[in-house]
Amino acid sequence: MNGGPKDADTPEKDAVRTAETMFDVVQRLVENDGASLAELAAELDYAKSTVHRHLHTLADLGYVVRRDGGYHVGLRFLEIGVTARSGYRGYDLVRQKVEEIAEVTGERAQFFVEEHGKAVYLARAVGDRAVRTDPGIGSRIPLYAASAGKAILAELPEPELSDMFERMSFEPVTEHSVTDPDELRAEIEAGRERGYFFNREESLRGTHAVGVSICDPDGEVIGGLSVTGPSHRLNGDRLESEIPDLLLGAANELELNIAHM
Template sequence: MPKTPTTTDNIKSVETAFAIMELLAESQQTGVTDIATELELAKSTVHNHLTTLKNLDYVVREGEKYRLSWRFLKLGEEIRDNHPKYRLFQRHTENLASHFEERAQFIVEENGKGVYLFRETGTHAVRTDSGVGKRIFLHSTAAGKAILAHLPESRVHDIIETWGLPPVTSYTITDREELLTELETIKEQGYAFNREENLERLNAVGVPVRDPDGGVIGAMSVSGPSHRLKGQYFEQEIPDFLLGLANEIELNLAYPR
């Protein structure tokens, strides 16, 4: 279950409500007893929260089970689609997936983690669980490292302090100095590699997209099986294509029609 840093400023009842919603998102449908057991809460507490969430149309009751409502889909789409600059990336993500016939994605940083805003799959793409809206650790993905490399150093340290550098796979960078050294290389060359660091036998290349003021908007990446994404194709052809695409997007953002 996703963990959230807690502080003395947090309101306990709000934490509980969101813990319940996140558990429902993971399990898709479950009952009061199972939620109470998993979260170590009284069944009456869980029932009261579920009743409130149901009355607000955020939870649906089906028999003795509960699930999240489609209202979350509406909220997420409104947040994403109300930012015109993000709509531009949907088309480019689709084109990337089609061009390489692999999986392509666009992510942004939010509260120190990466969030998938768009994900498209090409003809030969490997389908994994990284769906739209999913949150990921930045240090274990190509797109995430591309973002980290272009954030202020103080922000990078804050993110590491908050979330740490957990090993997602045996190849994930978990040493702060090693990561910082790699981020310097990424900043110089303009692109990042993920060599089985987020999912074994899956490689990826990511590039940041900058706004006209130099800030990082997000990052695009292409990922595929390590037996296909290797050699010059992986280390030069894909990065060159992504760099060209990022440059095109940045020019469109700087000089809109």
């Protein structure tokens, strides 16, 4: 009989499980900065033969390499990552501006984009006094825990923003993280009026950040630009006036340049 529900053990389901297992292996290699076959099997609770089969396939395709007595992700992923990053409109302009801001402020500057409800580091640069504590390019943090993430949320039309709120877990990153949806909405409204957003130890203890949004000529949000520094240095007028003015000027310049690409 055609058209009925598929059995749970169909080849399609098996293929999905196989793909999920392979990505579990890759993700654990990334998180552990490499691992042995035994370590992977134990941590993932898979049979060694299953893990070995996936590692062998990944190695044959160039995505995994063996060194230092274990397995590591290969540089083939770098090719994919660079392609994904370069696909964002205005990336080269953004990267240059992030480097300029880091040099001028002496702090850490970064640019985030939203992907699957998370803020993803797309570009970053560090000044001569910068705190070097962020997880790096491609890493993800909750949108509500980043100043630039809040700036991105503020640009979303209401139906999309409400849907995003529904999908958020609102789990705290630090004890200062905003985990109440009503409080976050109030912050977003206040930030819309100011034009910039704050992160006061919400993603990392001892640091503050200021963020602004970057939009395309149609008003669609591209991402968020921010500056992060130690809370004892990024406070008062520097936090609430000097850095915001710098970022708003940078955002205006970026948006004009992107519009004329």
